[in-house]
Amino acid sequence: MTQTSSESGRFQSFAAFYPYYIHEHSNRTCRRIHVVGSGLVIVAAVLGVLVSAWWFLAMPVIGYGFAWVGHFFFEKNRPATFKYPLWSLMGDWRMFFETVTGQRKF
Numbered sequence: 001m002t003q004t005s006s007e008s009g010r011f012q013s014f015a016a017f018y019p020y021y022i023h024e025h026s027n028r029t030c031r032r033i034h035v036v037g038s039g040l041v042i043v044a045a046v047l048g049v050l051v052s053a054w055w056f057l058a059m060p061v062i063g064y065g066f067a068w069v070g071h072f073f074f075e076k077n078r079p080a081t082f083k084y085p086l087w088s089l090m091g092d093w094r095m096f097f098e099t100v101t102g103q104r105k106f
Contacts, residue, residue, distance in 0.1 A: 014087050021091035024080055030070035031095070037066025038096040067092065 011017040025031045041063040048055035064081070071079045080088040098104035 017087045027075045030075040033070035
């Protein structure tokens with residue numbers, strides 16, 4: 001059972017939110033697109049440091065662009081970002097880390 005506030009219906013902690021986040025990413029293609037997008041965000045950050053600060057502007061476009069394509073075309077749901085922006089961002093990076101370290105099989 002998720003821990004949501006009885007008044008607002010919102011999650012009270014990231015620990016309660018994360019199972020919901022993973023459930024919203026049940027489509028394999030959607031998850032893979034998220035991981036690729038997150039990886040490219042890291043590349044853009046490195047390019048921002050080494051090449052041009054303009055790459056920093058590309059980071060949200062790349063990250064959200066890949067994620068939203070995954071949701072709208074493959075998962076067929078609304079990204080959690082619209083309701084839970086901070087926890088969704090945290091969930092993206094946790095899912096990315098779990099995937100690249102082999103803790104989560106996608």
